[in-house]
Amino acid sequence: MKAVTVYTDGACSGNPGPGGWGAVLLYGSHRKEISGGAPATTNNRMELTAVIEALKLLKEPCQVALYSDSKYVIDALEKGWAWGWKRRGWVKSDKKPALNPDLWEELLRLTQTHKLEYHWVKGHASNPLNNRCDELAVAESQKYK
Numbered sequence: 129m130k131a132v133t134v135y136t137d138g139a140c141s142g143n144p145g146p147g148g149w150g151a152v153l154l155y156g157s158h159r160k161e162i163s164g165g166a167p168a169t170t171n172n173r174m175e176l177t178a179v180i181e182a183l184k185l186l187k188e189p190c191q192v193a194l195y196s197d198s199k200y201v202i203d204a205l206e207k208g209w210a211w212g213w214k215r216r217g218w219v220k221s222d223k224k225p226a227l228n229p230d231l232w233e234e235l236l237r238l239t240q241t242h243k244l245e246y247h248w249v250k251g252h253a254s255n256p257l258n259n260r261c262d263e264l265a266v267a268e269s270q271k272y273k
Contacts, residue, residue, distance in 0.1 A: 129189060129190055129191045129243065130155060130188070130190045130191065131155070131190070131191045131193070132153060132154065132155045132186060132190045132191070132192050132193070133153070133154040133155075133192075133193045133195070134151060134152070134153050134154075134179070134182045134183070134192055134193070134194050134195065135151065135152045135154075135195045135196070135249075135255075135257040135258055135260070135261050136149070136150070136151045136175070136178035136179050136182055136194070136195070136196050136198075136201075136261055137149065137150050137151075137175070137178060137196070137197060137198075137251070137258060137261035137262045137264070137265045138150075138171055138172070138173070138174025138175035138176070138177065138178050138198065138265055139171065139174060139262065139265035139266045139268075139269050140169060140170055140171040140174055140269060141269050141270075141273065143170050143171050144168055144169060144170050145168065145169075145269075146165065146166070146167055146168065146169075146269050146270075146271075146272030146273055147165055147166050147169040147170065147171065147173065147174040147265075147268075147269050147272075148163060148164065148165035148166075148174060148264070148265040148266060148267065148268025148269035148270075148271070149163060149164055149165065149174040149175070149177045149178035149181070149264075149265050149268065150162070150163040150178060150260070150261040150262070150263070150264025150265040150267075150268065151163070151178045151179075151181060151182040151261060151264075152257050152260055152261055152264075153182055153185060154257075160185070161260070161264060162181055162182065162185065162264075163264035163265065163267070163268045164177070164181065164268055165265075165268030165269055165271060165272060166272070167272040170228075172198070172200050172201075172227065172228060173228055173231060174265060174269075175196065175198040175200060175201050176201060176228055176231040176232070176235060177231065178196075178261070178265070179194065179196065179201060179235060180231060180234055180235050180238060183235075183238040183239075183241075183242060184238065186241075186242065189241050189242055189243070190242050190243075191242070191243050191245075192242045192243065192244045192245070193244075193245050193247060194244050194245065194246055194247065195247045195248075195249050195255075195257070195258065196246075196247075196248065196249065197248065197249050197250060197251030197252075197258055198248075199248060202246045202247070202248045203248075204232075205235075205239065205244070205246055206246040210226075210232050210235070210236055211236065213226035213229070213232065214229075214232065214233070214236060218232075
């Protein structure tokens with residue numbers, strides 16, 4: 129399996145509001161940056177979209193080291209919460225509806241293709257790749273102002 133490193137971030141101006149997402153993919157000496165946005169969305173939707181769009185670029189099953197500053201994304205995947213939400217019909221353990229089931233459904237499907245390791249990084253700190261993802265996401269969100 130090819131080893132790929134993926135950094136992702138999402139941003140939203142207001143929550144909900146105009147938002148953007150960014151991702152940096154690294155494979156050997158190759159580096160690819162991708163980004164996008166939406167006129168009316170939430171920060172968590174942008175965080176999820178960044179991971180989904182990055183994984184969709186991979187043409188074959190890969191070993192993926194995923195770095196994100198989103199506890200929502202990392203914890204739900206690493207701790208298996210999202211699978212529990214799906215099993216319960218997109219209901220959380222506190223009986224409240226799980227948000228963003230459409231995106232979680234797609235992300236869980238993609239995680240079945242690849243072998244992922246999850247890494248939470250502190251946002252807006254000294255990690256240059258996380259900061260680059262933030263720049264991409266913020267720039268996309270600004271397009272909708």
